[in-house]
Amino acid sequence: MNPLLSKLQPYPFERLRALHAGITPNPAYPPISLGIGEPRHATPQLIKDALTGSLAGLASYPSTLGEPKLRETIQDWLRRRYDLKVDAVTQILPVNGSREALFALAQTVIDPAKADATVICPNPFYQIYEGAALLAGASVYFVPSDANRNFAVDYSGVPESVWAKTQLLFVCSPGNPAGAVMTLAEWKLLFDLSDRYGFVIASDECYSEIYFRDEPPLGGLQAAALSGRHDFKNLVAMTSLSKRSNVPGLRSGFVAGDAALIKPFLLYRTYHGSAMSPIVQAASMAAWADEAHVVDNRTKYRAKFAQVTPLLAGVMSVALPDAGFYLWAGVPEAFEGDDETFSRDLLAAYNVVVLPGSYLARTAQGSNLGNPGAGRIRMALVAETAECVEAAQRIVQFIQSKD
Numbered sequence: 001m002n003p004l005l006s007k008l009q010p011y012p013f014e015r016l017r018a019l020h021a022g023i024t025p026n027p028a029y030p031p032i033s034l035g036i037g038e039p040r041h042a043t044p045q046l047i048k049d050a051l052t053g054s055l056a057g058l059a060s061y062p063s064t065l066g067e068p069k070l071r072e073t074i075q076d077w078l079r080r081r082y083d084l085k086v087d088a089v090t091q092i093l094p095v096n097g098s099r100e101a102l103f104a105l106a107q108t109v110i111d112p113a114k115a116d117a118t119v120i121c122p123n124p125f126y127q128i129y130e131g132a133a134l135l136a137g138a139s140v141y142f143v144p145s146d147a148n149r150n151f152a153v154d155y156s157g158v159p160e161s162v163w164a165k166t167q168l169l170f171v172c173s174p175g176n177p178a179g180a181v182m183t184l185a186e187w188k189l190l191f192d193l194s195d196r197y198g199f200v201i202a203s204d205e206c207y208s209e210i211y212f213r214d215e216p217p218l219g220g221l222q223a224a225a226l227s228g229r230h231d232f233k234n235l236v237a238m239t240s241l242s243k244r245s246n247v248p249g250l251r252s253g254f255v256a257g258d259a260a261l262i263k264p265f266l267l268y269r270t271y272h273g274s275a276m277s278p279i280v281q282a283a284s285m286a287a288w289a290d291e292a293h294v295v296d297n298r299t300k301y302r303a304k305f306a307q308v309t310p311l312l313a314g315v316m317s318v319a320l321p322d323a324g325f326y327l328w329a330g331v332p333e334a335f336e337g338d339d340e341t342f343s344r345d346l347l348a349a350y351n352v353v354v355l356p357g358s359y360l361a362r363t364a365q366g367s368n369l370g371n372p373g374a375g376r377i378r379m380a381l382v383a384e385t386a387e388c389v390e391a392a393q394r395i396v397q398f399i400q401s402k403d
């Protein structure tokens with residue numbers, strides 16, 4: 001067996017199941033889950049129609065590069081959304097969701113034969129970053145996000161010796177779980193560090209279209225172009241239809257950026273066998289070409305967050321994020337900051353599932369902060385508004401019952 005498999009940590013939802021094992025939720029309340037970040041708004045009809053209208057695609061093998069028309073549709077979206085000029089042949093690749101792309105990119109980029117191959121991850125973080133790094137033979141250096149600076153990742157504490165051995169850095173903007181959007185100044189700092197130490201930056205942007213400020217989130221490639229880096233040196237961005245278009249089951253996204261990275265990535269993917277089905281390509285073209293459903297989707301999230309956030313802010317430390325569909329809230333003092341107890345007792349008393357924040361972070365090396373997710377919970381507001389409001393009302397009652 002591959003010995004690296006033994007380095008993988010239990011996935012947060014596995015830990016949540018273990019935490020909740022043996023609890024009988026209060027039967028007076030129907031169950032509501034804010035645990036998993038799976039979009040639950042309806043899939044737009046135009047995507048379903050494109051899918052069923054392209055079944056002839058079942059009869060042919062797709063190429064890993066994808067149809068030229070799909071890459072051109074994505075090129076067009078990048079131009080409309082970010083005012084970017086990206087080459088559809090050498091700088092764009094379709095992927096089967098950003099999860100597999102994040103994983104595969106690490107396998108392409110990391111040279112495990114180099115001493116102390118290191119991957120830098122935000123902390124808390126999307127769990128795939130860690131598994132991708134470990135299975136590529138690297139070790140992970142976690143950099144905490146700073147609650148006092150809108151959860152910006154605090155790179156100032158990373159020692160030079162760590163930068164020097166870093167091969168890949170994962171960025172998540174808008175972030176999961178805190179929803180923070182990186183500024184141009186933060187991007188410029190990372191570009192300077194990448195130039196100095198030669199590491200690749202993988203920008204995970206799958207929440208980019210669900211935002212609450214007037215200004216749409218800055219993209220990594222956009223930040224590069226605004227900094228005069230028109231070749232996107234050492235940078236790739238990953239975007240997905242899962243959240244933007246409510247199609248997590250379609251498994252569709254793309255990677256775009258530095259042609260010098262896309263080329264070996266294509267080679268890796270050819271052998272890995274990750275071509276996108278022709279049917280999924282057809283549905284993806286329809287989705288990327290349409291913005292009306294994205295605007296509707298965002299409007300729905302905005303209305304939902306506008307109702308739920310103030311309810312919860314009355315009883316716990318929580319604020320509207322920049323973007324994304326999570327609330328990242330502090331556990332009230334009455335629970336002594338114990339996010340596991342909060343999650344367990346809430347399920348028992350009110351039949352609502354929330355994810356303990358400590359499951360999304362690690363106690364990081366060189367940090368005196370301990371686990372930066374501890375004392376917080378993540379709530380995914382993916383259900384319809386009425387259900388999310390009901391969950392929030394129960395959480396309010398739960399917290400007030402402890403006061």
Ligand SMILES: Cc1ncc(COP(=O)(O)O)c(C=O)c1O
Pocket residue numbers: 037096097098099100126172175176204206239240241242248252253
């Ligand atoms: C931060 C982040 N990145 C990537 C993904 C993967 O999304 P997908 O593979 O559906 O594109 C998720 C899914 O929850 C996520 O939260």
